[in-house]
Amino acid sequence: MKAVFLLAGTIGLLTPIIARAEATSRTDTAATATIVNTLPVETTPQPQSIAQTNSAQPLQQGRQIRFNGQSETAGWSQWQTAQGKRLFISEIALTQLLGIQLFSSDTPNLQPIGWFSGDTQPIGQLPVRFIGTERHFDITDFAALMSWDLRLQSNQLSLNTLSATVKGIRVAKRTWGDRLVIDLDGPIAYQYTAKSNEFSLTLNAQTETTIAKSINQNWQYPKPIDPDQPKPPAPITTSEPAAEPPKLGEDPLDKPIPKPIESSKFKRIQAFKLDTSRNRTTLKLGIPIAVRPQILTLNNPSRLVIDVGNPVQTSRDINWMDGLQWRSQVVDGFPLNWLEIDPKQPELSIQPILPNQKGINQPAIEQPPLSGIATLIQTARQTGAIGAINGGFFNRNNKFPLGAIRINQNWRSGPILARGVVGWNPRGDFRFDRLIHQAAVLKDGERFELKSFNSAYLQAGIARYNQDWGLNYTSMTDGEVIATVRNGQIITQKIAEKPGTIVPISTGDELLVFRSNRTGAAKFPIGTAVKFDSKFSPDLDNYQHVIGGGPLLIQNRQIILDGASEKFSPAFVKGLAARSAIAQTSTGKILLVAAQNTADSRGPTLAAFAQMLQKLDAVNALNLDGGSSTTLYLGGQIIDRAPRSSARVHNAIGIFFTPKK
Numbered sequence: 001m002k003a004v005f006l007l008a009g010t011i012g013l014l015t016p017i018i019a020r021a022e023a024t025s026r027t028d029t030a031a032t033a034t035i036v037n038t039l040p041v042e043t044t045p046q047p048q049s050i051a052q053t054n055s056a057q058p059l060q061q062g063r064q065i066r067f068n069g070q071s072e073t074a075g076w077s078q079w080q081t082a083q084g085k086r087l088f089i090s091e092i093a094l095t096q097l098l099g100i101q102l103f104s105s106d107t108p109n110l111q112p113i114g115w116f117s118g119d120t121q122p123i124g125q126l127p128v129r130f131i132g133t134e135r136h137f138d139i140t141d142f143a144a145l146m147s148w149d150l151r152l153q154s155n156q157l158s159l160n161t162l163s164a165t166v167k168g169i170r171v172a173k174r175t176w177g178d179r180l181v182i183d184l185d186g187p188i189a190y191q192y193t194a195k196s197n198e199f200s201l202t203l204n205a206q207t208e209t210t211i212a213k214s215i216n217q218n219w220q221y222p223k224p225i226d227p228d229q230p231k232p233p234a235p236i237t238t239s240e241p242a243a244e245p246p247k248l249g250e251d252p253l254d255k256p257i258p259k260p261i262e263s264s265k266f267k268r269i270q271a272f273k274l275d276t277s278r279n280r281t282t283l284k285l286g287i288p289i290a291v292r293p294q295i296l297t298l299n300n301p302s303r304l305v306i307d308v309g310n311p312v313q314t315s316r317d318i319n320w321m322d323g324l325q326w327r328s329q330v331v332d333g334f335p336l337n338w339l340e341i342d343p344k345q346p347e348l349s350i351q352p353i354l355p356n357q358k359g360i361n362q363p364a365i366e367q368p369p370l371s372g373i374a375t376l377i378q379t380a381r382q383t384g385a386i387g388a389i390n391g392g393f394f395n396r397n398n399k400f401p402l403g404a405i406r407i408n409q410n411w412r413s414g415p416i417l418a419r420g421v422v423g424w425n426p427r428g429d430f431r432f433d434r435l436i437h438q439a440a441v442l443k444d445g446e447r448f449e450l451k452s453f454n455s456a457y458l459q460a461g462i463a464r465y466n467q468d469w470g471l472n473y474t475s476m477t478d479g480e481v482i483a484t485v486r487n488g489q490i491i492t493q494k495i496a497e498k499p500g501t502i503v504p505i506s507t508g509d510e511l512l513v514f515r516s517n518r519t520g521a522a523k524f525p526i527g528t529a530v531k532f533d534s535k536f537s538p539d540l541d542n543y544q545h546v547i548g549g550g551p552l553l554i555q556n557r558q559i560i561l562d563g564a565s566e567k568f569s570p571a572f573v574k575g576l577a578a579r580s581a582i583a584q585t586s587t588g589k590i591l592l593v594a595a596q597n598t599a600d601s602r603g604p605t606l607a608a609f610a611q612m613l614q615k616l617d618a619v620n621a622l623n624l625d626g627g628s629s630t631t632l633y634l635g636g637q638i639i640d641r642a643p644r645s646s647a648r649v650h651n652a653i654g655i656f657f658t659p660k661k
Helices: 011-024 029-034 050-055 091-097 140-145 209-218 376-383 570-574 606-615
Strands: 060-067 070-081 084-090 110-114 124-131 134-138 149-153 156-160 164-174 177-184 190-195 198-203 205-207 271-277 280-286 294-298 303-309 316-321 324-331 334-341 348-353 387-390 405-407 410-413 420-424 430-434 436-443 446-453 461-465 472-474 480-486 489-496 502-504 510-515 531-537 545-548 552-555 579-585 590-595 618-623 632-634 652-657
Touching (some): 060 091, 070 091, 070 124, 084 124, 084 140, 091 134, 091 190, 140 149, 205 209, 209 271, 334 387, 334 632, 348 376, 348 405, 348 545, 376 652, 387 579, 387 590, 420 618, 436 461, 579 606, 606 618
Parallel strands (some): 060 156, 164 205
Antiparallel strands (some): 070 084, 084 134, 124 134, 190 198, 198 280, 205 280, 294 303, 316 324, 324 334, 334 590, 387 652, 405 410, 405 545, 420 545, 436 446, 436 531, 472 502, 480 489, 480 510, 552 618, 579 590
């Protein structure tokens, strides 16, 4: 019964698991007959290349799995191979339904895994195939080894795992926080969710009545609790607006940053409840919102360990796809997750993405609306990205971006305040710099400065808009005067007394919007001939895509952080928060980096973040929106934080896979 997935020398880790599975395996002959062939070790197939695995089509695939009697949304597929029919499940199903741990990998075709084996040594590896934007894993042999019931029923995958019994629950203090240990009489599947200040863990196990009663009636934290019982502050969101709508010249990012968390009071389990039913146990832990528990499974005896606080984390380097690595590591005390992309890999591309955008390979019927926010997972799935990170700043009131966004040569949003940007093209060339836009409208030889171009950053003066902004412009301040320019001449002029007035932008037309500047508007009556003068420094004509953020952190290997020159407030620059960045290494690889907070701190300062990026070999780097916006996505799931703690964002940087035909 030693299946193909086992790594050499690891059978000892699974001997107790296999023995228990054999002792309790089901004898249902119908179920046994549907388990697809288990391969002996000596016939292990050689891994195929990514191109080969994508050339074949699955026999069947679906999005629903009947898991232990409950319907779950997760991908599965069935493939015909030389060894017979094989059943694969998505990464979401593997990790979030079964609780299987992913280890570092050298090849994208085989994924080492762990399950009740500790966090230092994998017990085996699963063949990988790609379906759309997800990785699917062959669990045929692993399911057979575990005596799980794996079958297809009416075009739905059914997976039933063995249950166990909770024999005890212990909580112990550590210097870094709390450790909760669940003693079991065998390995089990588990699922967890995190929202607000609650962490919920569901086990495919029954709990003895005395244990459940003791926890729910008598549980206390194993040390005296401070009588004031302070509540942890709400997480920082660097893109949160002021309470009132933005005023002219007001930067929504310019606001005080809360003080960091330093007390050990915020490292602990603050509440504990246990719910039981037949073959199902749910533990609900009250924990600080800033804390992300770590889960470890151990064998001989079977134990499930939950660490709450700042325990030591294991580094990980997964070869996720040719040209794409998923890496995680603690750097200077902060947990970092990042995607490393080879921009020269012909099947991979990087593009800015928006919430209202269709997939990049789908024909666009019209320019999608610019206003709107969504969670990163929604935007990535809608556009078909295999990976993504949140992008630049935005205003949560009107849901418009605050900074440069250029997509396929179209300036959806113009640069502001000479802030940092990154530009790139399909050839894989990247440019990190501060972008200055100087523009004017010319009338009768006289120059009138343009304050902005396709921008929601509001200033008194004249602003310019074209159809890259959208099919319509909606007034944003009181008393705007909106003039339409067609073929170099003012053809209409309209006064919008209140925000919300909609003015269409026809193909080839431009709008001049006069804010707090009716005197200036009077100089541009209908029939006036005008010309535009526009200059970008540096010239980014060779870069089809641009995303703005700021501040610029690293350029040509040197940290050049200068928040004041990019009009960021001192509080923003010195504040602590989760951080996001796009960076370039000395070898030309592109990094999408997310640094999260810890139980002790809301996150690194910008200066500390720049130093961390240098340790990842970054020679150029741009800070992106941070705080609750910081989110990293890969293969259908959020990989750096609890999905429900991820805020909605306006724009993002997406990674796309287009297989060779």
